[in-house]
């Protein structure tokens with residue numbers, strides 16, 4: 250499979266190009282449907298550069314196929330090169346970013362032109378259930394450390410609560426929201442659970458619970474590789490979670506593109 254890019258909502262998703270070691274149960278990157286499993290950074294970056302010469306977009310979202318900071322040196326080198334493209338950059342991660350990686354990230358940020366933004370999405374899909382659902386992933390507490398560390402070096406950090414898992418109780422999400430607000434996050438993005446034809450990414454969800462969640466087949470809009478998956482999404486529950494966030498003074502965005510837009514808008518506001 251070739252590496253491909255697509256502009257959607259003014260952004261382009263850029264892969265990391267190496268299998269992710271974190272092993273979340275709902276991970277949809279393992280079967281290669283969203284992109285090739287292994288690609289050298291130089292190959293990704295040169296294809297992207299070529300794509301950028303004949304496509305208009307404002308933002309790069311880095312890390313949909315793996316975690317850019319599972320191998321921090323690789324993530325940093327790629328970010329250093331992405332900065333040269335002169336776009337807003339957002340990356341998503343579940344890593345614990347501290348020490349050398351944090352320091353290097355601060356340098357990446359300082360190399361970005363002053364009108365551009367660098368922001369982060371820190372993903373969590375549960376709290377107490379993380380050892381079962383995300384067994385090889387940095388703990389939720391470590392991810393909260395990432396949030397506060399990023400904030401300290403001036404990088405806005407959003408919490409991607411995705412997928413919102415049907416068999417995890419609301420109380421667990423309330424705890425997650427509480428902790429994330431305490432860590433200083435800039436807002437939340439609530440997201441669906443995807444399943445392929447063989448239901449490989451949802452096997453860990455009890456069938457009788459999954460059957461009750463509204464699901465519809467979609468062509469995944471953000472992927473250049475356009476897989477057709479079932480999108481499980483309980484709109485009523487999402488609204489309820491939004492109310493919990495707002496009651497605690499937080500903000501909810503319905504897509505990461507909207508969250509990134511809010512960072513860009515506040516940057517523009519600063520310059521006025």
Ligand code: SF4
Pocket residue numbers: 269270271272273275276277278313314315316343386
């Ligand atoms: S961190 Fe992301 S890419 Fe890595 S296993 Fe988990 S869901 Fe998959």
